[in-house]
Amino acid sequence: MIDKLEMFIAVAKEGHFGRAAAGLGITQPTLSNGIKTLEDQLGVQLIFRGSRFGGLTPEGQTALDWARKIVGDTRQLREEMRVKRDGLSGQLRIAVIPTALTVAARLCQRFNARHPKVHFTILSRTSIEIMSMLDNLEVDAGISYLDNEPMGRVITEPLYEERYMLVCTSDSPFANRQDVAWEELSGEKLCLLTPDMQNRRIINRNFSAANVSPKTCIESNSTIVLVANVESGGYLTVLPEELARFLVAGKPLTVVPLTGREPSHAVGLVAPFREPHTPVLDALLRTARKLSKAD
Known part of the structure; x- marks a missing residue:
């Protein structure tokens, strides 16, 4: 059956x-x-x-x-019987919001250092898609926002707090600033994530709180597209700090902290509420806890 x-x-x-x-x-x-x-x-x-x-x-x-x-x-x-036979092994499927992909890579690297027989499939998805995939058993876990949209019956493990950065070219008037206020981006040419992304909805609320109607010239569901347009087209974009620093490395680009408005948002590992968890998922939750404390 x-x-x-x-x-x-x-x-x-x-x-x-x-x-x-x-x-x-x-x-x-x-x-x-x-x-x-x-x-x-x-x-x-x-x-x-x-x-x-x-x-x-x-x-x-x-x-x-x-x-x-x-x-x-x-x-x-089946998973528990495989662990009894072979130790921790098999496949872990994780759906990740695009802005947390670099953190997902660090989590998987740390996990594989201890459990090399476990293989990962990492999928980039929106926060809404992640919750649907968990419900439909399409993935074993997700990495998403923990404090901004309804999540249902899940267990969570915080990983980091999202801090927002302006990404600009090195010759931009903003490049040598210690920080930039959201209000100062009024009228600037922006490329941002598409509105179905939760990160974009957070950014929109920051602009609204600053009484700014952003001049969004380009939208994409790919952060690589955003940074490429900043580099080649003179646009600005807004991204979380770790991802921004990763994407601008080796490029003539600069990241500058954005100040004020909404507090940072928690991002973490999300898994279906089930007791006990599979041995592999339980080990992943423990690894996420250690990674969060290390940071």
Whole structure:
């Protein structure tokens, strides 16, 4: 039944039989037959469907919660048995907000120094996507903001406080300043993350608190694109400190602290609330705790 529950979770996530089948690497008839078999075993209709997916029935909504729990518990059982046999090993999938990718790299490096048989998949995603991926068992953990949007039933481990920096060319009038106030960016040509990014929403609130309507000329979901435009096009951008310093290294660019307005925001490791955690995830949480204390 586990494979049928995984099919059901995939269909509920995608809202489309074809995409769910493609994601699972099976044919659409195989998926449809699997869902029908699951409905027969449970004795209820799970999905409204005619010529296409029509949403979950009330019974399907309840079954989805159970499916996630059962599949999650089954994966945990398999993981614990593998650890008994091979020690800490396997794959950890982590979804990370773009502004925390450098911290994710440090976390994985520190973890692998102690547990070299564990391999990582790191995906860049928005904070909203991360929470959805955790719910749908697509990733084992995330790195996201801890204090700015609803998070649901999760366990968290703080990693750092986000501090915002202005990124400009070395010949910019701002380059030799000790700090810059948000108000001073009024009218300046800016390139910023897209509005679906939580970092952008935080930055927008800082501008609003400073009574500034930012002149945003370029938007991108890639921080590399932002810094490239600063270097080549004379724009300014705003990024968290660690990421900003990493991206400007070796370039004719400067980072200057931004002062005032909103306090810094906590960023940390996020994992589904489950006791006990898998041995690998438990080790990752301990590593995040040590990394936070070291910083």
